[in-house]
Amino acid sequence: MAIHRVAQLGHPAIRSKATPVLNSEIGTQEFKRLVSDLIDTMRDYGGVGIAAPQIRVTKRLFVIEVRDASRYRNAEPFPLTVVLNPSLTLEGTEQETEWEGCLSIEGLRGQVPRSTHVLLKGLDAEGAPLTLELEGFPAIVAQHEFDHLDGLVYLDRMTGMSSLTFLNEFQRYHRAQAPERPSD
Numbered sequence: 001m002a003i004h005r006v007a008q009l010g011h012p013a014i015r016s017k018a019t020p021v022l023n024s025e026i027g028t029q030e031f032k033r034l035v036s037d038l039i040d041t042m043r044d045y046g047g048v049g050i051a052a053p054q055i056r057v058t059k060r061l062f063v064i065e066v067r068d069a070s071r072y073r074n075a076e077p078f079p080l081t082v083v084l085n086p087s088l089t090l091e092g093t094e095q096e097t098e099w100e101g102c103l104s105i106e107g108l109r110g111q112v113p114r115s116t117h118v119l120l121k122g123l124d125a126e127g128a129p130l131t132l133e134l135e136g137f138p139a140i141v142a143q144h145e146f147d148h149l150d151g152l153v154y155l156d157r158m159t160g161m162s163s164l165t166f167l168n169e170f171q172r173y174h175r176a177q178a179p180e181r182p183s184d
Contacts, residue, residue, distance in 0.1 A: 051148035062145035086122035
C-alpha cells in the first residue's frame with residue numbers, strides 16, 4: 001500500500017494520452033500494487049475517482065467509488081469499480097451542468113456540462129469484461145476520469161471561464177445554492 005502525491009496540472013502525465021494496459025500486465029504483483037495504490041490515494045485525498053496518470057502512470061486505468069455521498073448533490077453511494085482500457089459512449093442528448101473539481105487542479109471549481117447517461121465498457125481488475133450503464137453522478141465521474149486518460153481536464157470541458165472559482169470562494173458563495181460535484 002502506498003499513497004502517492006497526486007500530479008498537478010503542468011506535470012506532463014496530466015496532459016499525456018495514456019497507453020492501454022496489456023493483458024500480460026493484468027494479474028502481476030506490480031499491476032495489483034498499482035490498482036491498490038490508486039484506491040488508497042483516491043481515498044486518502046477524499047476523491048470519488050482517480051486515473052492512473054494522476055499518479056504519474058500513463059496507463060488507461062481508473063477507479064471510481066462514492067463512499068460519502070453527502071458532499072454531492074443527488075449522489076448515492078457507488079461501489080468501488082476498477083476500469084481498465086475503457087471505452088465510453090454518451091447515451092442520449094441530456095446534459096447537466098454541475099460544479100466539478102479535480103485532485104490535479106487543487107483549489108479550483110468550475111461548472112462543466114456533462115452527459116447524464118453513458119455506457120462504460122472495459123475490463124475489471126482481473127481482466128474480465130465490464131459493461132456499465134451509468135446515469136447521474138456516476139456518469140459524470142466516469143466522464144471526468146475517462147478524460148484524464150486522453151490528457152484532458154475539466155477545464156477543457158467548460159464552456160467558458162466565468163464560473164471558475166477558488167475553493168474558498170466556492171464554499172462561501174456557491175456551495176449553498178449548488179453543492180459541489182467534483183469528480184476526483
